[in-house]
Ligand SMILES: [Zn+2]
């Protein structure tokens with residue numbers, strides 16, 4: 121067997137999106153027989169199997185921050201589970217015959233990149249979701265790579281500070297005009313938006329959000345990102361505010377339109393536009409897309425791989441549809457054997 125093939129056998133991505141690292145670890149999914157699980161961050165495309173793993177695995181590891189976020193959102197009962205561990209970045213654990221280490225990622229609070237060192241000394245690294253600011257800490261042999269923006273159409277240069285200024289200006293204008301605004305973003309970016317707007321927007325303006333996002337906001341507070349008290353938009357008071365005449369800000373972790381939005385409320389999507397393009401797109405129909413580098417763009421992904429200088433790359437083709445094409449590009453332009461997994465995925 122060629123060296124590349126031996127290394128390709130050290131990691132894989134299953135048809136249900138579980139990332140298998142070495143011979144004992146499963147990341148962001150569940151796999152029968154794997155007793156050590158790791159969850160890289162709280163986004164739902166990575167945590168669906170969390171309840172299963174809690175019930176079936178000997179050890180479930182997350183970063184300290186992710187532990188706090190999950191406990192705040194799911195319930196204090198989690199802290200009673202003695203197979204559930206929040207660990208510090210850079211500390212290593214060895215529950216079975218392989219050493220696992222989590223490294224901080226800028227993707228969101230608690231997000232981790234994962235290193236597994238196999239018993240025969242092979243370094244396997246899973247990037248999970250990462251930004252252009254992240255890199256691998258040391259050279260690895262096998263790299264499992266996220267491909268969220270792994271298509272050349274996602275190559276806008278994002279300057280998060282200037283996008284942030286424009287965002288705050290637009291929200292201030294909306295409030296000044298006496299209108300409410302709705303902010304849609306993935307959890308994490310949503311809390312960051314609450315944090316920056318808590319400082320900039322008049323304290324009389326109410327902030328509304330879901331009960332789970334309010335719980336997550338309290339954890340952000342603990343880690344030093346102050347967020348003003350929020351009101352649950354499904355509560356009596358929340359509904360009263362939304363039906364009133366005074367402007368307010370609504371923070372939603374989903375893309376669903378509310379009745380108010382259908383009636384012309386301004387919508388802000390803090391994520392890249394699905395078709396790619398520049399970091400700020402005002403669609404002119406009361407909706408705006410703003411991108412904040414939550415996922416490295418296409419060029420940054422290639423730079424990340426180059427810096428990791430792995431012997432082989434496995435690209436996630438489960439969470440996004442362009443894993444196989446990105447693998448071809450890496451093979452061609454960086455001359456590193458690469459493949460997308462699972463093959464021919466059509467779940468997106
Ligand atoms: Zn994510």
Ligand SMILES: [Zn+2]
Nearest residue numbers: 163165249439
């Ligand atoms: Zn993801």
